[in-house]
Amino acid sequence: ATPTALMVGTGRSARMGILIKNGEVLEAVNDVKTVIFDKTGTITVGKPQVTDIVGDTTQVLKIAASLEASSEHPLATAILKNAKDSGIDYSPAENFSAIEGKGVRAVVDGKSAFVGNAKLLNDVEVSDTFKQQMATLQAQAKTVVFVGQNHQIVGLIAIQDAPKPTSKDAISALKSQGLKTVMLTGDNQAVSQAIASQVGIDQVVADVLPADKADQVKQFQSTGKVAFVGDGINDAPALSTADVGIAMGSGTDIAIESGGIVLVKNDLRDVYKALELSKKTFNRIK
Numbered sequence: 001a002t003p004t005a006l007m008v009g010t011g012r013s014a015r016m017g018i019l020i021k022n023g024e025v026l027e028a029v030n031d032v033k034t035v036i037f038d039k040t041g042t043i044t045v046g047k048p049q050v051t052d053i054v055g056d057t058t059q060v061l062k063i064a065a066s067l068e069a070s071s072e073h074p075l076a077t078a079i080l081k082n083a084k085d086s087g088i089d090y091s092p093a094e095n096f097s098a099i100e101g102k103g104v105r106a107v108v109d110g111k112s113a114f115v116g117n118a119k120l121l122n123d124v125e126v127s128d129t130f131k132q133q134m135a136t137l138q139a140q141a142k143t144v145v146f147v148g149q150n151h152q153i154v155g156l157i158a159i160q161d162a163p164k165p166t167s168k169d170a171i172s173a174l175k176s177q178g179l180k181t182v183m184l185t186g187d188n189q190a191v192s193q194a195i196a197s198q199v200g201i202d203q204v205v206a207d208v209l210p211a212d213k214a215d216q217v218k219q220f221q222s223t224g225k226v227a228f229v230g231d232g233i234n235d236a237p238a239l240s241t242a243d244v245g246i247a248m249g250s251g252t253d254i255a256i257e258s259g260g261i262v263l264v265k266n267d268l269r270d271v272y273k274a275l276e277l278s279k280k281t282f283n284r285i286k
């Protein structure tokens with residue numbers, strides 16, 4: 001390997017906003033068979049908006065905002081903004097806890113309260129009406145969270161995070177190279193499948209807890225080398241485990257540190273460019 005070629009290749013890519021941080025990536029890139037994507041902030045814009053509230057709007061938003069005021073999750077930001085825009089004043093939460101990949105709990109106005117997905121519910125019953133409303137919203141590619149108090153569901157909040165305008169082209173470029181594309185997400189199957197269909201992703205692995213993302217990457221490695229594209233704190237282990245970790249430049253510091261390649265322009269189409277450039281660079285220095 002000649003270091004000059006490496007520098008030239010990576011220098012050229014750097015000018016295109018594609019930072020190749022190490023040579024290991026270059027060695028793996030010819031054998032990549034699968035490209036796995038995180039959903040939120042990677043395939044989607046990552047700025048979710050509340051679209052529907054089921055139940056007594058004021059009550060549902062008040063409880064939800066009280067809890068989410070202590071959370072930094074993108075869904076929390078969406079819920080808080082909606083509550084503020086609707087002029088709802090919420091109460092401070094006590095004993096707040098965030099449960100990764102599930103939701104948040106706290107005591108609000110002296111009552112135990114929660115916002116989150118089905119995994120958070122344990123033995124809390126969901127009525128058939130809520131189940132049906134949830135299914136309808138999820139089929140529209142909306143993420144739905146339960147809002148509850150005293151062990152009862154009081155309502156639902158639907159939140160939409162649209163795919164980036166470039167995601168579809170980015171996926172189709174990879175597929176045209178014979179690569180398999182996969183979405184790996186903590187969100188639920190119905191929503192994830194709806195978004196995957198919009199952008200042409202081949203396979204969806206949903207309901208994955210943050211701690212299990214790296215294990216999922218390992219499973220795909222049994223069929224060939226894997227590139228993983230992500231942006232979040234919860235993507236860092238998967239980025240390190242993958243043969244080629246690709247971090248979005250807008251991502252969290254830890255994601256950027258864990259990626260072998262960083263896409264400075266946050267354009268998902270640069271995944272294809274990054275792989276092609278890496279191949280050329282490697283084949284030149286080989």
Ligand code: ADP
Pocket residue numbers: 038039040068071072073075076099100101102103104115116117143144145184185186187188208209210232234
């Ligand atoms: P992703 O893999 O899409 O980045 P996360 O692992 O961050 O997703 O979250 C997965 C799911 O956990 C969310 O879709 C939501 O149902 C639930 N969740 C996590 N944090 C919160 C929160 N603060 N409020 C409500 N729901 C949450």
Ligand code: MG
Pocket residue numbers: 038039040041042230231232235
């Ligand atoms: Mg993400």
